[in-house]
Amino acid sequence: MYRQRILSLCLVVIFALGILAPMVGEAAEGNAEAGKKIYQQFCASCHGASGRGDGPAAAALNPKPRNFTDKELMSQKSDERLFNVIKKGGAANGLSPVMPPWGASLKDSQIWDLIAYIRTLAQ
Numbered sequence: 001m002y003r004q005r006i007l008s009l010c011l012v013v014i015f016a017l018g019i020l021a022p023m024v025g026e027a028a029e030g031n032a033e034a035g036k037k038i039y040q041q042f043c044a045s046c047h048g049a050s051g052r053g054d055g056p057a058a059a060a061l062n063p064k065p066r067n068f069t070d071k072e073l074m075s076q077k078s079d080e081r082l083f084n085v086i087k088k089g090g091a092a093n094g095l096s097p098v099m100p101p102w103g104a105s106l107k108d109s110q111i112w113d114l115i116a117y118i119r120t121l122a123q
C-alpha cells in the first residue's frame with residue numbers, strides 16, 4: 001500500500017518535470033536561426049542588417065536604435081529586459097517610443113528566438 005503511494009508520487013514528479021523542463025528551456029535557448037529571419041524582416045530597417053543600429057530608417061532617429069554589437073552595453077542587459085522591450089516597446093520601458101511594441105504581432109517563442117539571435121551579434 002505505502003510502496004504503491006511512493007511509486008505513484010514518483011510518477012507524478014517525473015511527469016511534471018517532463019512538462020516544465022521544456023518551458024524553462026524555451027527562455028534560455030530560443031532558436032537563433034529562426035530569430036535571424038524575423039530580425040531581417042522586422043528589425044533590420046532600424047537596427048541594421050548586422051545589428052549596429054545603422055539601418056536605413058536609423059539616420060533620422062534620435063536616440064539611435066540600440067547597437068547590438070556593443071558587447072559591453074549588451075552584457076548589462078538581461079534577457080528579461082530585452083524581452084520586455086521587444087514585447088511591450090520602448091515607451092513602456094522608459095526608452096524612445098520609436099521602438100515599437102511587438103507583442104501583438106510576435107509570439108513569445110519568436111521573441112525568445114530574436115533574443116537568441118541578438119545575443120550572437122555581440123561576440
Ligand code: HEC
Nearest residue numbers: 042043046063064065066082085086090095096098099114
Ligand atoms: C522604427 C525603428 C525600430 C524598429 C523597426 C525596431 N526598433 Fe528596436 N529600438 C529602436 C530604437 C530607436 C531603440 C532605442 C531606444 C532608446 O535608446 O531609447 C531601440 C531599442 C531596442 C532594444 C534595446 C533595449 C534596451 O534595453 O537597451 C532592443 C532589444 C530592440 N530595440 C529590439 C528590437 C527588435 C527585436 C526589433 C524587431 C522585432 C526592433 N527592435 C525593431 C528602434 C526600432
